[in-house]
Amino acid sequence: MIGRTAExxxxxxxxxxxxxxxxxxxxxxxxxxxxxxxMPVRHxxxxxxAGPVGLAAAIDLxxxxxxxLVLDDDDRLSNGSRAICFAKRTLEIAxxxxxxxxxxxxxVTWNTGKVFLRGDLLYSFDLQPLSGQHRPAFINLQQxxxxxxxxxxxxxxxxxxxxxxxxxxxxAVAPVGVRMDIDTPDGPYVLDADWLIAADGGRSNVRxxxxxxxxxHTFRDRFLIADVRMTADFPAERWFxxxxxxxxxxxxxxxxxxxxxxxxxxQLGWDADPEIEKRPERVVPRVSALLGADAKFELEWVSVxxxxxxxxxxxxxxRVLFAGDSAHGVSPFGARGANSGIQDADNLAWKxxxxxxxxxxxxxxxxxxxxxxxxxxxxxxxxxxxxxxxTPKTEASRALRDATLELARECGFARRLVNSGRLSVPSTYxxxxxxxxxxDTFAGAxxxxxxxADATLRHNGRADWFLAQCxxxxxxxxFLDAGCASVVSLEAAQALASTxxxxxxxxxxxxxxxxxxxLLEDVAxxxxxxxxxxxxxxxxxxxxxxxxxxxxxxxxxxVTRAVSRATGHSDDLR
Numbered sequence: 341m342i343g344r345t346a347e348x349x350x351x352x353x354x355x356x357x358x359x360x361x362x363x364x365x366x367x368x369x370x371x372x373x374x375x376x377x378x379m380p381v382r383h384x385x386x387x388x389x390a391g392p393v394g395l396a397a398a399i400d401l402x403x404x405x406x407x408x409l410v411l412d413d414d415d416r417l418s419n420g421s422r423a424i425c426f427a428k429r430t431l432e433i434a435x436x437x438x439x440x441x442x443x444x445x446x447x448v449t450w451n452t453g454k455v456f457l458r459g460d461l462l463y464s465f466d467l468q469p470l471s472g473q474h475r476p477a478f479i480n481l482q483q484x485x486x487x488x489x490x491x492x493x494x495x496x497x498x499x500x501x502x503x504x505x506x507x508x509x510x511x512a513v514a515p516v517g518v519r520m521d522i523d524t525p526d527g528p529y530v531l532d533a534d535w536l537i538a539a540d541g542g543r544s545n546v547r548x549x550x551x552x553x554x555x556x557h558t559f560r561d562r563f564l565i566a567d568v569r570m571t572a573d574f575p576a577e578r579w580f581x582x583x584x585x586x587x588x589x590x591x592x593x594x595x596x597x598x599x600x601x602x603x604x605x606x607q608l609g610w611d612a613d614p615e616i617e618k619r620p621e622r623v624v625p626r627v628s629a630l631l632g633a634d635a636k637f638e639l640e641w642v643s644v645x646x647x648x649x650x651x652x653x654x655x656x657x658x659r660v661l662f663a664g665d666s667a668h669g670v671s672p673f674g675a676r677g678a679n680s681g682i683q684d685a686d687n688l689a690w691k692x693x694x695x696x697x698x699x700x701x702x703x704x705x706x707x708x709x710x711x712x713x714x715x716x717x718x719x720x721x722x723x724x725x726x727x728x729x730x731t732p733k734t735e736a737s738r739a740l741r742d743a744t745l746e747l748a749r750e751c752g753f754a755r756r757l758v759n760s761g762r763l764s765v766p767s768t769y770x771x772x773x774x775x776x777x778x779x780d781t782f783a784g785a786x787x788x789x790x791x792x793a794d795a796t797l798r799h800n801g802r803a804d805w806f807l808a809q810c811x812x813x814x815x816x817x818x819f820l821d822a823g824c825a826s827v828v829s830l831e832a833a834q835a836l837a838s839t840x841x842x843x844x845x846x847x848x849x850x851x852x853x854x855x856x857x858x859l860l861e862d863v864a865x866x867x868x869x870x871x872x873x874x875x876x877x878x879x880x881x882x883x884x885x886x887x888x889x890x891x892x893x894x895x896x897x898x899v900t901r902a903v904s905r906a907t908g909h910s911d912d913l914r
Contacts, residue, residue: 362488367415369505375529380519383409384696386533388508388546391418392483393664393681394539395490399437400689402500403812406696409533410500411522413507413545417491420641421567422483424597425675428468429766429791431475432885433686436811439493440475443486447479448596453578455760457745459585463755467763472796472866474805478763480576480597483678511536511549513658535692536660539685544666550657556650556720559671560610561731564644566623568602570637580760582730582745586629591730591760593673594630601640604630605672607731614644647671647727649720655684655709663688668716670723673730673761680719683766684712690883694907699841704908707774711789715767722762729759766791769886773910776880776889776902784872792885795867797848797860804860806867810881814843814903818894819868821875824849824859827894828878835896841903843880850875882906 374381385401387394390412398408426434426443434440451468454461467477494500509528510521518536522529538546547554579594581587590607597603606626608617616622623642628635651668655661664681688708694700732738747754769775769789776788786793797804809815816836818828826847836843847858851865862868871879871890880889880902889902904910 360488362417362484363419365417365488367502367504369415369525370503371524371526372503372506372529374531375524375526380530380532382517382532382534383407384534385409385537385692386411386518386520386531386535387537387539388412388544389538389540389664389666390414390487390491390502390504391539391541391664392423392486392490392678393685394537395487395494396433396437396682397537397539397663397685397689398500399490399494399497400685401693402494402497403437404689404693405499406693407499408501410494410502411506411508412502412504413540415504417484417487419484420482420565420643421597421601421603423486423675423678424480424482424595424603425478425679425764426481426486427675427679427764427766428473428475428477429764430679430682431479432794432807433682435475435807436885437490437493438496439489442489443481444475444479446485446489446598447481448576448598449476449479450576450578450596451477452575453580453760453763455748455758456579456581456584457749458581458583460749462745462748462758465755470793470870472794472864474794474807478578478675480595480603482597482601485598486678508540508545508549511546511660513550513660515658518659534659534696537688537692538660538662538666539664539681540666542665542669544662546660547652547662547666550660552652552657554650554652554669556648556669557724558646558648558650559727559731560733561727562608562610562612562614562617562644562646563672564606564608564612564617564623564626564642566604566606566627566642567597567640568604568627568637569600569640570602570631570635571600572602572631574602582760583742584630587626592630593760608644612644614646617644618642645672649724649727651713651716651720655713655716656705661688661692661705661708663712667712668720670719671727673723673726675761675764676719676723679764680715683715686884687712691908694841700907701909707772707908711767711769711772711774714769714771718767719764726759726761730761774882774888774906774908776898776905778890780890780892782872782890784870786871786879786887786890788887788889790887792879792881792887793870795862795870796864797867798863799860800857803863806860807885809846809860810885813883814841814888814906815881816843816845816899817848817871817879817881818845819848819862819871819873819875819877820850820853820859822850822853824853824856827876832894832896836899839900839903841907843899843903848873880906 663684
């Protein structure tokens with residue numbers, strides 16, 4: 341648990357979780373031995389930024405056995421709820437990092453959204469169309485809890501060090517490393533790193549030090565966030581109003597959070613004065629208009645934001661790799677900020693781990709830019725479209741938007757045109773050089789590059805989950821026939837497991853079979869359905885649980901070639 345930060349940045353267990361107020365924690369600066377060294381000390385990996393993205397990357401690399409140093413220029417967790425909607429894919433990544441269940445237990449689970457026009461409900465939608473999934477479509481959880489839980493997980497890893505009040509002021513990139521100037525309360529010092537991950541947010545010091553600019557569009561509108569403490573009987577759903585009577589010609593978004601906190605976003609318009617709008621005498625009447633004059637509530641946190649959609653041209657600059665808001669930014673509609681940043685860390689960590697181990701060439705890291713750059717473009721496109729729909733800038737676009745909303749009362753096709761924020765889903769890396777193209781015919785969404793779908797399994801009579809079997813490395817998934825005859829020999833499986841880049845084999849028995857203890861039964865048939873699997877079908881999953889390749893029959897040489905391709909040993913990456 342987090343209490344006072346001990347020497348070298350490892351928190352000591354001095355409080356119970358129930359007693360921790362994560363917003364009030366302070367982590368004291370501790371002088372590092374590196375500051376007294378006669379020459380700059382070199383570290384394998386330095387991560388700048390102890391937010392959700394930086395901590396996720398640090399934990400992932402440390403779990404893989406690598407020494408990681410995290411630098412943060414602050415001494416506190418985030419103030420206010422900030423990012424609150426964490427998507428199913430993010431929770432699956434958190435499972436692999438060792439804290440998924442804790443996030444779900446604390447968060448408010450929701451799968452349903454509702455869209456209102458003025459006072460009327462237009463329609464509802466379900467964000468969890470797949471059955472048999474371990475994690476919900478979304479949870480709502482204040483960012484300071486997520487950071488706190490990540491930090492507590494980080495404190496369990498002896499090869500992960502965090503230094504508070506260490507501000508990066510300059511960065512110089514060399515062919516074989518990075519040199520950083522660090523400022524501290526004790527004065528400056530110099531640090532070297534083999535690799536630097538910049539996860540230091542939208543105002544990135546690393547980005548500024550390298551003279552890099554994010555390019556894109558800033559939207560001419562402002563929104564007020566009000567975190568309100570109250571007891572209410574609203575369901576745990578996402579409610580979005582267009583032109584409600586309590587806030588005419590504008591939009592409002594409502595989310596439930598833990599601890600009886602509710603997030604309310606009010607559109608204000610571009611001309612609103614941010615400082616005036618944050619005053620309680622301006623906020624309280626807006627909240628009362630929504631909740632009713634007799635409603636009892638307290639303001640917990642208030643902020644006014646202007647947002648944009650922008651990105652760096654490249655996320656890799658030699659030995660410096662940008663992740664999260666330092667690499668790209670989107671509007672908050674659709675919960676694409678923190679979720680996409682954590683997916684950046686998920687994509688980057690396994691690749692950097694292989695490079696550090698000498699198991700992959702450093703050109704593998706170019707695929708990080710390929711894949712996550714495409715994901716950023718997808719998020720920016722969706723975010724821009726959402727913002728344009730929510731905040732029309734002309735009377736003509738408003739009239740078209742309102743006509744679409746009126747049609748959505750009765751017409752399903754119009755509901756597909758309504759855009760109150762296309763909510764975060766994992767990107768499929770179509771066209772990635774790491775993918776092995778199909779040579780067989782498949783149906784469904786589990787194409788090479790897709791994030792793997794979960795399903796219920798049974799192992800030794802106990803319920804289990806598919807993705808829990810696919811954690812930490814490459815996984816070969818083999819679907820058996822009703823007799824549970826494996827097309828992969830024990831010798832072949834052992835050979836794949838003993839290569840420089842090991843491949844773990846998971847054998848899936850069909851529903852209704854009587855598998856022996858080494859097999860997992862597809863108890864509801866959901867796994868075979870999601871993956872369009874027939875007896876003998878084989879899937880290769882990457883360490884980040886994205887599909888690398890698939891075949892209708894096992895071929896050891898084909899699997900070896902696919903692993904080689906997925907780890908940068910293909911001519912396509914050179």
